[in-house]
Amino acid sequence: MSDPTGFEEDHQTVSDRLAAEALIVDVDGFEGPLDLLLMLSRTQKVDLRKISVLQLAEQYLTFVDKAKVLRIELAADYLVMAAWLAFLKSRLLLPPDPQDEGPSGEELAAHLAFQLERLQAMREAAAQLMARDQMGRDFFVRGLPEGVARIRRVTYSATLLDLMQAYARIRTKDEFRPYAFDRDHVFTMEQALDRMRGLIGFAGEWTDLSSYLPDGWSADPARRRSATAATFAASLELAKQGQIELRQGETFAPISIRRKPT
Amino acid sequence: MTETDEKEQSLFEAPPMGEQERMVEAILFASADPVTVAELAARMPHGADPAEALVYLRKRYDGRGVHVVKVGDAWAIRTAPDLGFLMQKETVEQKKLSRAAIETLAIIAYHQPATRAEIEEIRGVAVSRGTIDQLLELEWIRFGRRRMTPGRPVTFVVTQGFLDHFGLESARDLPGLKELRAAGLLDSRPLPGGQGAGDEEEGEDLAGQSELFED
Amino acid sequence: MTETDEKEQSLFEAPPMGEQERMVEAILFASADPVTVAELAARMPHGADPAEALVYLRKRYDGRGVHVVKVGDAWAIRTAPDLGFLMQKETVEQKKLSRAAIETLAIIAYHQPATRAEIEEIRGVAVSRGTIDQLLELEWIRFGRRRMTPGRPVTFVVTQGFLDHFGLESARDLPGLKELRAAGLLDSRPLPGGQGAGDEEEGEDLAGQSELFED
Numbered sequence: 001m002s003d004p005t006g007f008e009e010d011h012q013t014v015s016d017r018l019a020a021e022a023l024i025v026d027v028d029g030f031e032g033p034l035d036l037l038l039m040l041s042r043t044q045k046v047d048l049r050k051i052s053v054l055q056l057a058e059q060y061l062t063f064v065d066k067a068k069v070l071r072i073e074l075a076a077d078y079l080v081m082a083a084w085l086a087f088l089k090s091r092l093l094l095p096p097d098p099q100d101e102g103p104s105g106e107e108l109a110a111h112l113a114f115q116l117e118r119l120q121a122m123r124e125a126a127a128q129l130m131a132r133d134q135m136g137r138d139f140f141v142r143g144l145p146e147g148v149a150r151i152r153r154v155t156y157s158a159t160l161l162d163l164m165q166a167y168a169r170i171r172t173k174d175e176f177r178p179y180a181f182d183r184d185h186v187f188t189m190e191q192a193l194d195r196m197r198g199l200i201g202f203a204g205e206w207t208d209l210s211s212y213l214p215d216g217w218s219a220d221p222a223r224r225r226s227a228t229a230a231t232f233a234a235s236l237e238l239a240k241q242g243q244i245e246l247r248q249g250e251t252f253a254p255i256s257i258r259r260k261p262t
Numbered sequence: 263m264t265e266t267d268e269k270e271q272s273l274f275e276a277p278p279m280g281e282q283e284r285m286v287e288a289i290l291f292a293s294a295d296p297v298t299v300a301e302l303a304a305r306m307p308h309g310a311d312p313a314e315a316l317v318y319l320r321k322r323y324d325g326r327g328v329h330v331v332k333v334g335d336a337w338a339i340r341t342a343p344d345l346g347f348l349m350q351k352e353t354v355e356q357k358k359l360s361r362a363a364i365e366t367l368a369i370i371a372y373h374q375p376a377t378r379a380e381i382e383e384i385r386g387v388a389v390s391r392g393t394i395d396q397l398l399e400l401e402w403i404r405f406g407r408r409r410m411t412p413g414r415p416v417t418f419v420v421t422q423g424f425l426d427h428f429g430l431e432s433a434r435d436l437p438g439l440k441e442l443r444a445a446g447l448l449d450s451r452p453l454p455g456g457q458g459a460g461d462e463e464e465g466e467d468l469a470g471q472s473e474l475f476e477d
Numbered sequence: 478m479t480e481t482d483e484k485e486q487s488l489f490e491a492p493p494m495g496e497q498e499r500m501v502e503a504i505l506f507a508s509a510d511p512v513t514v515a516e517l518a519a520r521m522p523h524g525a526d527p528a529e530a531l532v533y534l535r536k537r538y539d540g541r542g543v544h545v546v547k548v549g550d551a552w553a554i555r556t557a558p559d560l561g562f563l564m565q566k567e568t569v570e571q572k573k574l575s576r577a578a579i580e581t582l583a584i585i586a587y588h589q590p591a592t593r594a595e596i597e598e599i600r601g602v603a604v605s606r607g608t609i610d611q612l613l614e615l616e617w618i619r620f621g622r623r624r625m626t627p628g629r630p631v632t633f634v635v636t637q638g639f640l641d642h643f644g645l646e647s648a649r650d651l652p653g654l655k656e657l658r659a660a661g662l663l664d665s666r667p668l669p670g671g672q673g674a675g676d677e678e679e680g681e682d683l684a685g686q687s688e689l690f691e692d
Contacts, residue, residue: 031577034601077602103669111668115601121662122599126583128652133558135642136569140292140556143567144338145509156400158359158367160428160620161613166361167368168442170385285563287542288556291506292567305563327502341503348504348520429619429636437620437631444593444606 033081036060038116048117053109054092057085088112187217187227192234200244206256209235276309279318286315287339296336363393367402371424371433375406375417394418402427491524494533501530501552511551511641547646549637558644578608582617586639586651587663590621590632595665609633617642 030036040059041051064082067074091105133139196212209231217227235257238244247256276282285306289297302312316337320330323339331340341349359367366389369381381389397403402424406417420433430436491497500521504512517527531552535545543554556564574582577600584599585591596604612618612633621634635648645651657663 031600032602107669111666114666115599118599118662119601121657121660122580122583122587125587125651125653125657126579129583129586129643130579132643132645132652133561134571135555135644136567137571138558138561139644140288140561140564140567141509142506142554143292143294145507156357156359156363156396158364158428159616160430162359162364163368163371163428164437164442166364167372170365170369284540284542284557285560288560289563291543291554292556292564294567305566325499327499328506339506341507342499345500345503348500349507431622435620435622435631441631444609 033060033078034115034119036063036078037081037112038119041116048113048120051113051116053112054089056112057089057092060085061089185220185222185226187214187223187230189230189233189237192227192230193237196231196234196238200238200257200259203244203257203259204261206247206258209255209257212257276311277307279311279315282306282310282312282315283318283322285310286312286319290319290330290337290339293338296333296338298336302337359396360393362390363396366393367397367420367424370397370403370418371420371436374419374433375409376419377409377415377417379415381418491526492522494526494530497521497525497527497530498533498537500525501527501534505534505545505552505554508553511548511553511637513551517552546644548641549647551637553641555644574611575608577605578611581608582612582635582639585612585618585633586635586648587654587657589634589648590624591634592624592630592632594630596633 030039037056037060040063041048041056043059044051044055046052061082064074064078088105088108092109096104135141191214192212195214199212210228212231212235213224213227217223232255235244235246235255239246239257243260244257245260247258248254277285286302289302289305299313299316302316303310306312316330323330326342327345328339328341331338365385366381369384370376373380373384378389378394394403397418400423401421403418404421406419408414408416424430425432492500501517504517504520514528514531517531518525521527531545538545538554541557542560543556546553546555580600581596581604584596588595588599593604593609609618615638616636617639618633619636621632623629623631639645640647
């Protein structure tokens with residue numbers, strides 16, 4: 001693979017570049033912006049406490065730009081973080097404004113560094129935890145718990161989970177009533193298609209789509225919505241079949257249709 | 263010590279007898295069924311002599327609270343027969359609580375104090391006498407104050423024993439519906455047609471519940 | 478038990494310590510789950526001192542194939558970890574936990590009691606449905622006290638089953654806990670200025686955790 005990332009090659013080692021590629025190709029593999037920032041911070045190869053947040057912000061913003069160039073859809077939280085880092089960057093670069101009451105750039109940067117260090121620490125703690133001797137893998141419980149079947153007493157057991165699930169079941173049972181569709185107030189697309197096919201022969205001129213709504217369906221809002229949706233869908237279908245043309249002046253303006261001139 | 267170390271070592275000599283004794287001890291302890299000498303040998307490093315290790319192990323447990331005993335042609339660790347009287351707790355038969363009982367208990371826990379009529383209203387079905395009796399017998403519920411309403415019905419509340427059994431410090435620590443949902447314990451399929459209705463009603467439910475506990 | 482009780486009972490003379498040690502040995506061997514000192518006392522003759530017997534018993538199994546281990550406030554016998562390689566037969570297939578689940582578990586263990594918002598704040602990402610559920614089902618975490626902050630969120634704490642699984646005597650023995658605390662990495666630090674990513678509720682939260690470990 002030849003550097004699809006477009007990252008500057010000059011002072012990057014092969015492993016840096018591979019890491020950068022992994023970033024771009026596998027953006028879904030990250031558990032959010034903080035995870036990504038932590039990964040980026042490793043390229044600085046310094047203690048997390050001495051990390052340059054300014055440099056990190058630039059790395060992140062570069063990453064987001066590259067992702068845009070490559071048309072990778074970034075989730076909203078990545079973009080929120082980018083905006084925040086851009087703000088942080090400007091705070092770090094500009095001389096502090098004595099009028100400003102808010103926290104200084106350094107304070108914000110220190111907090112971000114703290115968050116990264118804490119996340120990293122928790123990851124290491126998790127790894128240490130999982131590396132411990134574990135029951136059923138490294139050490140074992142009694143294989144043959146003993147029961148002298150002389151006195152039999154029945155005890156009833158239930159876990160908290162049982163209790164909560166039972167309560168949840170009771171409190172939500174109304175939500176699970178059988179699905180019954182109210183057909184009286186639904187105008188189907190098939191009905192709309194039938195109706196429009198019958199009328200379209202007479203529509204040589206542009207006519208407002210709303211005039212195709214069936215009679216008696218405009219008074220009740222639910223019925224009107226259903227009929228409008230069905231009629232609109234039917235008109236799209238007819239346009240697709242090349243039978244009519246659609247026109248709309250601007251967003252949310254009324255839609256007009258006419259028979260396609262032959 | 264890693265497995266490969268162990269194997270390499272066994273090319274030269276079997277582990278010391280003290281080590282073999284430890285191995286037999288651990289295997290007998292963890293196995294669900296008695297283990298034959300052949301099975302022991304198959305699981306231990308090459309050159310080991312489980313039969314000899316068993317002799318030492320057996321002697322070591324002589325007069326102890328557990329013994330190494332022969333069952334058919336296999337070996338097992340068992341508690342000493344003279345201590346059988348201590349094992350009463352192990353003879354207890356565990357049964358899951360019936361659905362009716364657990365639902366009734368859940369309603370009392372979340373809505374306490376609750377009358378029988380209230381429980382029936384929430385469950386939408388009559389509560390049998392046996393269900394309440396069973397919960398009383400388990401000492402998970404007890405009678406609370408009588409309601410000052412016509413008929414002065416008795417109420418039920420949960421007990422300290424209930425809290426202990428379920429690892430709760432107080433009934434207030436029971437999670438609410440929203441939290442049950444967040445934890446994935448509640449399917450959050452929305453009502454067909456009525457968009458969002460389910461979620462809106464949630465808020466009120468919780469309010470009701472905290473009111474209940476806010477005294 | 479009051480002091481006078483103690484004296485009256487001792488009139489009946491407790492069994493000699495060697496005998497008590499055998500009893501504790503038998504009970505621990507028989508049970509797959511950890512047994513508390515209180516449970517031991519309840520099953521042993523009046524006047525017995527299982528705590529003392531445990532000291533002797535623990536020493537006796539030092540270096541053997543099985544060990545007497547402390548799990549929270551309970552005791553159990555477990556095979557020595559260095560002999561795990563003999564136990565392939567007993568090894569249970571462990572469900573692979575997702576990275577999210579492992580990290581969530583670690584955060585709860587080190588920051589307990591921890592709310593969902595705190596877990597999300599540390600990981601920088603929402604805790605998915607099912608992650609908490611999975612840990613609850615494994616019985617490695619349970620609900621703790623509610624936080625006395627707005628919204629009264631539920632908290633999560635680790636269980637005795639968690640300690641047992643990872644061979645920990647108590648949550649204080651978590652690896653690296655002291656260093657993490659000394660480095661301030663278990664503190665909750667709100668975002669300076671208060672607005673933005675962090676949750677406002679965060680500030681008061683961590684009091685609970687130090688309480689837990691401070692005594």
